[in-house]
Amino acid sequence: DQQVKQNSPxxxxxxxxxxxxxxxxxxxxxxxxxxxxxYPAEGPTFLISISSIKDKNEDGRFTVFLNKSAKxxxxxxxxSQPGDSAVYFCAASGGNSGGSNYKLTFGKGTLLTVNP
Amino acid sequence: xxVVSQHPSWVICKSGTSVKIECRSLDFQATTMFWYRQxxxxxxxxxxxxxxxxxxxxxxxVEKDKFLINHASxxxxxxxxxxxxxxxxxxxxxxxxxxxxxxxxxxxxxTRLTVT
Numbered sequence: 001d002q003q004v005k006q007n008s009p010x011x012x013x014x015x016x017x018x019x020x021x022x023x024x025x026x027x028x029x030x031x032x033x034x035x036x037x038x039y040p041a042e043g044p045t046f047l048i049s050i051s052s053i054k055d056k057n058e059d060g061r062f063t064v065f066l067n068k069s070a071k072x073x074x075x076x077x078x079x080s081q082p083g084d085s086a087v088y089f090c091a092a093s094g095g096n097s098g099g100s101n102y103k104l105t106f107g108k109g110t111l112l113t114v115n116p
Numbered sequence: 117x118x119v120v121s122q123h124p125s126w127v128i129c130k131s132g133t134s135v136k137i138e139c140r141s142l143d144f145q146a147t148t149m150f151w152y153r154q155x156x157x158x159x160x161x162x163x164x165x166x167x168x169x170x171x172x173x174x175x176x177x178v179e180k181d182k183f184l185i186n187h188a189s190x191x192x193x194x195x196x197x198x199x200x201x202x203x204x205x206x207x208x209x210x211x212x213x214x215x216x217x218x219x220x221x222x223x224x225x226x227t228r229l230t231v232t
Contacts, residue, residue: 043223
């Protein structure tokens with residue numbers, strides 16, 4: 001039972017254009033969402049996050065949109081650069097449950113390739 | 117910054133032996149550390165959560181006697197794979213967060229374990 005789904009295993013865009021990476025979730029208890037970028041044989045690097053009380057968060061070239069009713073979020077990268085080529089993971093957290101840790105549930109990732 | 121290191125970055129061991137992987141937070145104190153496992157083209161699967169000074173909490177299906185986790189200080193957690201088998205071959209990644217109530221985790225670079 002995959003609670004966080006990234007249905008596109010790969011995406012290819014031209015340099016300078018917009019990259020849109022999508023993520024869907026099924027657990028309505030999730031209240032915080034994060035995007036991570038990962039290069040091969042390296043650990044994920046935090047990119048941007050959004051709380052469920054917001055519908056948009058922007059940081060430079062990266063913007064995350066959250067549609068709670070659709071249980072959908074997306075990461076927009078504009079303009080895309082060749083250095084953005086990596087695997088992007090969507091992650092979600094259900095918050096503090098009786099003092100437990102803020103565990104993250106990850107999607108399978110989307111491989112983004114930005115062509116020069 | 118929030119830098120997390122792992123050692124070793126890769127290890128090859130023989131079936132039946134034990135392997136210890138270290139995870140260190142270099143420039144902050146990590147109240148909580150997480151251990152993940154990643155198979156090729158799959159998402160990061162949480163194995164266990166450890167809070168400094170407490171016993172680790174293992175996810176369902178993860179054998180606690182096989183994957184021993186110790187979090188003895190605020191900057192170090194270790195994962196020991198005991199009596200390793202070829203099916204334990206995987207990419208193991210740790211992450212650390214500053215507090216138990218933090219959504220944001222900082223990931224190490226990962227350890228590639230190959231059991232022959």
